[in-house]
Amino acid sequence: MILLTGGTGFISSHTAVALAEAGLPCVLLDNLANSPESTLQGLARITGQAPLFVQGDVRDAALLDSLFARYPIQAVLHGASLKAVGEGLAQPALYHDNNVSGTVTLIRAMERAGVRRLVFSSSSTVYGNPTLQCLPESAPLVPLNPEARSKVMVEQILHDVAASHPDWRVLSLRCFNPVGAHPSGALGEAPRGQTLNLLTVMAQATAGQRPPLSIFGNDYPTPDGTGVRDYIHVMDLARGHLLALQQLLQAAAPPDARHRVLNLGRGQGISVLQLLQAFEQHTGYRVPHQWAPRREGDAACWVADVSAARQHLGWQAELGLAEMCRDAWRWQGRA
Numbered sequence: 001m002i003l004l005t006g007g008t009g010f011i012s013s014h015t016a017v018a019l020a021e022a023g024l025p026c027v028l029l030d031n032l033a034n035s036p037e038s039t040l041q042g043l044a045r046i047t048g049q050a051p052l053f054v055q056g057d058v059r060d061a062a063l064l065d066s067l068f069a070r071y072p073i074q075a076v077l078h079g080a081s082l083k084a085v086g087e088g089l090a091q092p093a094l095y096h097d098n099n100v101s102g103t104v105t106l107i108r109a110m111e112r113a114g115v116r117r118l119v120f121s122s123s124s125t126v127y128g129n130p131t132l133q134c135l136p137e138s139a140p141l142v143p144l145n146p147e148a149r150s151k152v153m154v155e156q157i158l159h160d161v162a163a164s165h166p167d168w169r170v171l172s173l174r175c176f177n178p179v180g181a182h183p184s185g186a187l188g189e190a191p192r193g194q195t196l197n198l199l200t201v202m203a204q205a206t207a208g209q210r211p212p213l214s215i216f217g218n219d220y221p222t223p224d225g226t227g228v229r230d231y232i233h234v235m236d237l238a239r240g241h242l243l244a245l246q247q248l249l250q251a252a253a254p255p256d257a258r259h260r261v262l263n264l265g266r267g268q269g270i271s272v273l274q275l276l277q278a279f280e281q282h283t284g285y286r287v288p289h290q291w292a293p294r295r296e297g298d299a300a301c302w303v304a305d306v307s308a309a310r311q312h313l314g315w316q317a318e319l320g321l322a323e324m325c326r327d328a329w330r331w332q333g334r335a
């Protein structure tokens with residue numbers, strides 16, 4: 001059985017679908033701070049059975065001990081983290097408590113339970129504002145804000161932990177920009193606050209559910225002046241997380257590979273304007289938009305070198321902009 005922390009969050013909930021399809025049972029843990037309980041109904045619709053869910057916080061050591069005692073957990077996917085750049089700048093202590101202390105609490109509970117297989121859902125934010133066009137995992141880590149720094153700290157802690165005991169096996173997956181939704185339209189990004197990714201904002205603005213999209217910055221050093229990202233369909237990420245968990249459940253790792261870091265992206269840079277054009281092309285709707293100043297803490301360009309994930313996981317993205325836009329739009333129009 002797999003423990004999914006942040007179980008009702010965007011990446012973990014879609015990974016729960018991939019696990020169910022692979023016949024791997026899982027238990028979802030989430031404090032519902034940034035995702036709704038209705039995610040569980042969406043999961044039930046897709047998989048045909050109610051997911052095993054525990055409402056609680058990853059910083060609650062006693063709760064974690066009870067979960068490890070109650071369920072035959074073999075590995076953990078750790079996706080419980082706060083991820084809004086602006087909120088992290090305003091509340092750094094909250095971010096470090098949730099993201100860093102939460103991970104340490106989880107690791108200590110895993111050690112008490114003798115469970116030493118962990119996939120950490122990390123993020124491309126660790127690279128800061130890179131000068132390289134295509135980022136290998138060895139690129140310098142220059143986090144620009146507390147959220148990104150918390151991800152770097154967690155990766156470093158995991159590195160120390162993995163080196164401390166021969167049974168540890170850890171994969172940190174640096175997810176680039178997750179977008180899209182489950183193709184059924186029953187599951188998608190559903191944060192409680194305003195912390196949304198670009199494609200979700202675009203879909204909501206197009207549906208008239210929010211004001212026009214503000215495009216943050218037109219003077220970045222990119223071909224059209226808008227920010228460039230490596231957008232990846234959340235179902236591709238879910239498959240990547242599944243493969244990572246399956247790999248960890250296999251044989252022990254050599255000492256130099258107990259903690260491996262892998263980028264999960266498509267290796268293709270897409271600007272805000274290019275995504276807007278793709279959205280209009282694949283949905284047939286115009287996106288209302290306006291120009292706005294740069295957003296504090298934003299990088300100009302992140303594009304992944306994806307060769308290591310292909311080599312070590314046998315994974316590569318399969319879904320393109322058409323699926324990302326159509327699935328995001330289907331999810332947005334569900335009401």
Ligand code: UDP
Pocket residue numbers: 177196197198199201213214215216217226227228229272295298299
């Ligand atoms: N962006 C934008 N308007 C929005 C949200 C995002 O112009 O309402 C831009 C943002 O500046 C960045 C890109 O879209 O260049 C992706 O932003 P997102 O917040 O989705 O991801 P992140 O910046 O964390 O990579």
